[in-house]
Amino acid sequence: MSRMIDNAKNKAKEVAIEDFNKAKYLATSxxxxxxxxxxxxxxxxxxxxxxxxxxxxxKLIPTMSLSLGVIAFMFVFTYFPQFAVLVWVNGPLAAFTTILLTLSESSTIINILSRTFLIQDALVDTFDGTLVSRNQTEVLSEGRQLKSGSFNDPIGKLGKLLKSPFEKYSPSALIRYVMYLPLNFIPVVGTVIFVLVQGRTRGNSVHTRYFQLKKWSKSEKEAWLKENTGPYTSFGTVATLLELVPFASILFSFTNTVGAALWAADIESNNTASM
Structure with a gap:
């Protein structure tokens, strides 16, 4: 019996060390x-x-109206029931963690509705326009016609789409969100882990348009994302936190898209320089 316990302890120690080293590697990366x-x-x-x-x-008026309506609805109808549950496990921190949870839920609902019905094409234009402003027209030409004109008006140079835009909100992302929602019942640490998990999911989708323009296969995309898990998780975590800000989540959806395009432009520049 004691040998089994010792073996279990040693195994747990090995797993803990392995997880720590993996987390350290991802953080360093x-x-x-x-x-x-x-x-x-x-x-x-x-x-x-x-x-x-x-x-x-x-898209400003309809998206702001949507954000206001969703956030108001969520705080009126879900804040206090969730607070009543979280107060048992989080104590005095329950008010803060419940706000984060409600904002996270609101952000998810807003993203699903807005990306599906309102801002999908606008985000594509923003991503493509940023690539134009960074003179990355060669990669962009694989998925879009470009008009003649000044680079001072990158949006004005965008022509007809040759390839379908970003994927809409993934059902698998919503399933993962619901699966990991109970993490918020763990005081502080659970909420942090929850945000990191959402950050990884968010990070894996930020370059969907870029991968499309590069004509990468599914296996190529998966290999790239696996190799760069740390960078994409860090991008996604910061992007997720920004999109939790009440009433500004849609604005940050656009600035995060610009950030993703800037990153893609730098990757392209580095690849060209190394050729």
Whole structure:
């Protein structure tokens, strides 16, 4: 019996060490890549390039109305029931963790509805327009016609789509969201893990358009994402946190798209330079 217990302890220790080393590797990889900075770069790039505002402005009223309606509904009808449950496990922190949970739920609902019905084409235009502004027209020409004109108006240079745009909100992403929702019942640590899990899912989708333009197969995409798990998780985590901000989640959806396009443009530049 004691030997079984010792074996179990040793096995648990091995698993803990393996998980720690894996987490350390991912953190180091993410830090070296600087991918976590691209959502922030996207904000400043978006602010300083007014021509990229056009897709957002065209959808601003309906998306803000949607965000306001969803957030108000969620706080009125779900905040207090969830608080009543979380207060038993989180104690005084329940008010804070319930707000995060409700915002996360609201953000997910808003993303599903807006990306499916409102802003899908606008996000594609924003991503493609950012590539144009960074002079990455060669890769973009694989999926879009480009008009003649000044690079000072990248959105104005966008022509007809030759390939279908981003994938709509993935059902598997929603399933994963619901699966990991109970993590929020673990005080503080559970909420952090939940955000990281959502960040990994979010990160895996930020370059869907880029992979499409590169004509990568499913296996090529999976291999690339596996090799760069740390960078994409770090990008997705920062992007997720930004999109949790009340009433500004749609704005950050656009700036995160700009950040993803800037990252793609840098990857293209680095690949060209190394050829």
């Amino acid at each position: 993410a830090s070296k890549s600087g991918a976590y900075l691209y959502p922030i770069k996207g904000i400043f790039y978006f602010i300083s390039h007014r021509s990229l505002w056009k897709p957002l402005l065209s």
